[in-house]
Amino acid sequence: MIQHVTDFALPILSQIPNPAPVAPPGADKVTEVAGTFKWGAGIALVVGFFAGLAVWAGGRWVDHHRAGKVGVVMMLCGVAGGLLYAVGYPLINHFAGGGA
Numbered sequence: 899m900i901q902h903v904t905d906f907a908l909p910i911l912s913q914i915p916n917p918a919p920v921a922p923p924g925a926d927k928v929t930e931v932a933g934t935f936k937w938g939a940g941i942a943l944v945v946g947f948f949a950g951l952a953v954w955a956g957g958r959w960v961d962h963h964r965a966g967k968v969g970v971v972m973m974l975c976g977v978a979g980g981l982l983y984a985v986g987y988p989l990i991n992h993f994a995g996g997g998a
Contacts (some may be wrong), residue, residue, distance in 0.1 A: 943983060947976030 950972025957965025 940983060943979045945978050946979070947973055950974075950976060 950969045952969070953972060954969025957963065957969055958969075967969055
């Protein structure tokens with residue numbers, strides 16, 4: 899008589915092969931789309947920074963304090979976004995165990 903289910907199931911389950919992972923068809927297109935979005939995000943960060951610079955300069959030129967503050971916030975968002983853009987992937991990769 900079988901005392902435990904594992905006594906019966908373990909020999910059967912140990913015979914199941916463990917194939918190596920294979921990328922599905924079209925996986926290269928997914929990484930291509932992700933790369934395109936990453937490129938677009940980098941361009942958006944640069945454009946946002948220079949737009950903030952223009953808003954800040956325009957606000958200072960016409961002595962509009964609120965526009966000057968909005969421009970500074972836009973530039974800071976561009977700088978912070980650029981830092982996250984540059985450090986985000988290596989940091990996540992390191993914590994996920996992919997780093998050397």
